[in-house]
Amino acid sequence: MTVLKLPTRRDLREAASRIAPYAHRTPHMSSRAIDALVGAEIVFKCENLQRAGAFKFRGACNAVLSLDEASATRGVITHSSGNHAGALALAAQIRGIEACIVMPEDASRVKIAAVRAYGARIExxxxxxxxxxxxxxxxxxxxxxTLVHPYDDPRVIAGQGTAALELLQEFSDLDILIAPVGGGGLLAGTALAAGTAPATAVYGAEPLAADDAKRSLAAGHIIAVDRPTTIADGLRTCVGEHNFAIMRQHVRDILTxxxxxxxxxxxxxxxxxKLVVEPxxxxxxxxxxxxGPPPGAKRIGAILSGGNIDLNSLPWSAADEA
Amino acid sequence: MTVLKLPTRRDLREAASRIAPYAHRTPHMSSRAIDALVGAEIVFKCENLQRAGAFKFRGACNAVLSLDEASATRGVITHSSGNHAGALALAAQIRGIEACIVMPEDASRVKIAAVRAYGARIExxxxxxxxxxxxxxxxxxxxxxTLVHPYDDPRVIAGQGTAALELLQEFSDLDILIAPVGGGGLLAGTALAAGTAPATAVYGAEPLAADDAKRSLAAGHIIAVDRPTTIADGLRTCVGEHNFAIMRQHVRDILTxxxxxxxxxxxxxxxxxKLVVEPxxxxxxxxxxxxGPPPGAKRIGAILSGGNIDLNSLPWSAADEA
Known part of the structure; x- marks a missing residue:
């Protein structure tokens, strides 16, 4: 069994300083109408307003800026059809190094264009x-x-956790924090951040159709879900090892x-x-x-993870009515 | 010829204090990508994030809170199929008085539901x-x-101007301010606000298909456009008298x-x-x-007036691609 080197709260704080000149300190927003529907106060951390449109830029930026000079000079590589592709391309552009992104040939034209606009090479x-x-x-x-994994990487996890860290700096009295879980970079980072606020319990949320995190936590080992079909395209990935190890220690429960x-x-x-958010x-x-909110959860912090969605294929039709 | 009583900058400042406990001080946002496309720096004042989803709440709130006790007790009335309907209903709810909104029977179900949710009576x-x-x-x-007109009313104009006032408090060095013009409440209020920043020129923007403001300013008197057809449903109205009088004095030009x-x-x-904005x-x-930006305009303030749009009928199809 491999011994994993897990990131610590100190890594999180260092990540926060490292990315501060480049990442947005995103705003938080609330809605009286949504609070009334849920029956609790929710502050949404608006990572859809992050650079490149998702929290992914935090982790990619932290990873790229953490590289020693020799590794940086060799450039970075990853495979992604999603938000990590654009995030890594932008982070590499900021450091002035080469990025190579392996993308599936059916990736959306909008995402391909974004990666290209940040100057990355696409394969x-x-x-x-x-x-x-x-x-x-x-x-x-x-x-x-240098391979920069989209989520199963301590530097990436530490970077993603800076979103929750910022939220907790402004709201130290949250009863719970809730974040979506796909590969688990955001949720693991959020759990580490909540270590600074011991009264705050951390929950993950995932599609029932891609409930590998829920099953894995119940089983005590990672259980993949075979080719899940869910509209939440960012959450189809299976939980990573570093991510799982942190989640086991610090995550209260996963809601599907x-x-x-x-x-x-x-x-x-x-x-x-009035925010464009992806599924x-x-x-x-x-x-x-x-x-409903978990028992006792009156003040809730929710990570609104990203806003990259193809406006040509929205999941409702003229037949629906709110 | 009627002598119009026009609002002054003092009225604007009073409106700002009056509505401060109830209206959001909305954020401003920018986009590097959009700046690059336009060739200037733009700060957008996000009135789509205002209560009831549009700047209209500022004017309605100022008008309702300005009423003397006797007028307030009688309740308020208006006719509107658009953002003023919800804004007046919410303002009346806040003051605890009755609002009666006359709406066309083909108004959107979403807007009818909003007015009802704010406790107003609908005819x-x-x-x-x-x-x-x-x-x-x-x-x-x-x-x-008490009739609260959607735009041709000094209290409403003063309220709408508080959006630009807030923007100018944070950015005193804007070369121009630009706002959409329908009835002219927002543009007239913006022009009054810019009086506090003499170096800032004020422009209006309207659909070519509803260019009554442009024609009226050129002619020196109000010229209505007969039943204009434009996707910008908030801008189909003809400019009001108070609004026109202020625009003649303070607006540099109208762009169609x-x-x-x-x-x-x-x-x-x-x-x-990642912002939902209406046409x-x-x-x-x-x-x-x-x-292109007007000559010399390097720093631009733009009022992003509202975000109320029917998500079931977006003006693009799967055939479009950005």
């Missing part, structure tokens, strides 16, 4: 996990770059939500808060609406 | 200006309430925009800023994109 591959990993391996043989609840929560945030970012509110 | 009428006015007149005979530019600007704000609120950015 396309077939749309399977095996093809992605094989492509990275081939490219690494040609030219060894239906697909309908995700769409309804997302629509509520658009209509009531994954609406999953914590979906959990609060579907299950 | 439906046919969807013509004549029917609206006749319905208000009939109701006034039954029970005389195509319908395509409005949709493109709106989409840019959704995609790049009318995107008109200033549309003007900057279509005409």
């Amino acid at each position: 396309f591959c077939a749309s399977t996990q095996a093809a992605r990993e094989a492509t990275v391996a081939r490219l690494q043989q040609e030219h060894p770059r 939500v239906s697909e309908a609840a995700i769409v309804a929560a997302m629509r509520l945030i658009w209509e009531r808060m 994954s970012g609406a999953v914590p509110l979906a959990a609060l609406l579907e299950h | 439906f009428c046919a969807s013509t200006q004549a029917a609206r006015e006749a319905t208000v007149a009939r109701l006034q005979q039954e029970h005389p309430r 925009v195509s319908e395509a530019a409005i949709v493109a600007a709106m989409r840019l704000i959704w995609e790049r800023m 009318s609120g995107a008109v200033p950015l549309a003007a900057l994109l279509e005409h």
Whole structure:
């Protein structure tokens, strides 16, 4: 069994200082109407307003700025069809190093354009996990770059945790913090941040259709869900090892939500808060609406994780009415 | 010729104090990507994040809180299918008085629900200006309430100007301020606010299809456009008399925009800023994109006026691609 080197609260604070000149200190927002529906006060940490449109920039930026000069000079590489792709490309551009992003050939045109605009090199591959990993391996043989994993990496976890750290600096009296969980970078980082506020319990939220985190915590070891189909495209990934180890120690529970609840929560945030949020970012509110707030949770911090969504394919039709 | 009693900068400052306990001091936001496209720095005043989803709450709140006790006791009345309806209903709820809103029977269900949620009484009428006015007149005979006009009212104009006042308090060095113009409450209020910053020129922006403000300023008297068809539903109204008198004194120019530019600007704000903005609120950015910034305008303040839009009928299809 490998001994994992887990990030600490000190790593989190260092990450916060490291990324401060580049990342936005995102605002928090609330909605009286949503509070009334949930029956609790919720402050949303608006990571959809983060650079590159998601919290992912925090972790990528921390990882890239942490590299020693020799590793940085070799450039960075990752595979991602999602928010980590743009985040790493932007972080590399800021440090002035080369980024190579392996993207599936069916990635959205908007996301491809964003990665390109940040000056990264894109290598396309077939749309399977095996093809992605094989492509990275081939490219690494040609030219060894530093792999920056999207979530299973202590520097990335520490970076993601800075969002909750900021929220807790402004609201030290939260009863719970709730974050979506896919690979677990955000949730593990949030759990570490909450270590600074012992009265705050940490919950994860994930689609019922991709409930690997819930199952894994119950079983005591990582259980993957085979090819989950959920609208929350950021949460299809299986929990990483570092992430799981932190979650086991610090996460109270995982709440699972239906697909309908995700769409309804997302629509509520658009209509009531006037914020463009992607399905994954609406999953914590979906959990609060579907299950009610956890016992005793009157003041809730929720991480609104990102806002990158294709406006051409919204998950409601003219037949729906709010 | 009637002598109009126009609001002054003092009225604006009084409005700001009066509404401060109830209205949000909305945030301002920027986008590097949009700045690069326009070729100037733009700070957007986010009135889509105002209570009831638009700047309209400022004017309605100032008008309702300005009423003497006797007038307030009689309740308020208006006709509106748009943002003023919800804004007046909320303002009346805050003061604890009755509001009666005359709405066309084809008003959107979302807006009807909002007015109802704020506790106002709704009277439906046919969807013509004549029917609206006749319905208000009939109701006034039954029970005389105080009419709060959506824009042609000094208290409303003073309230709307507080948005620009807040922006100028944070950015005293803006070269220009630009606001959408329909009835002219927001633009006239913005022009009065800019009186506190003499180096800041004020521009209006309106759809080419509803260019009554542009024509009226050129002619020196109000010229209505007959039933304009524009996606910017908040800007179909004709400029009011008080509004026009202020605009003649203080507005540098009106920029007109195509319908395509409005949709493109709106989409840019959704995609790049992750903000839900209604078509009318995107008109200033549309003007900057279509005409370029006015000569010498390097630092621009733009009022992003509102975010109330029916998510079931967005003005783009799956065939579009950004």
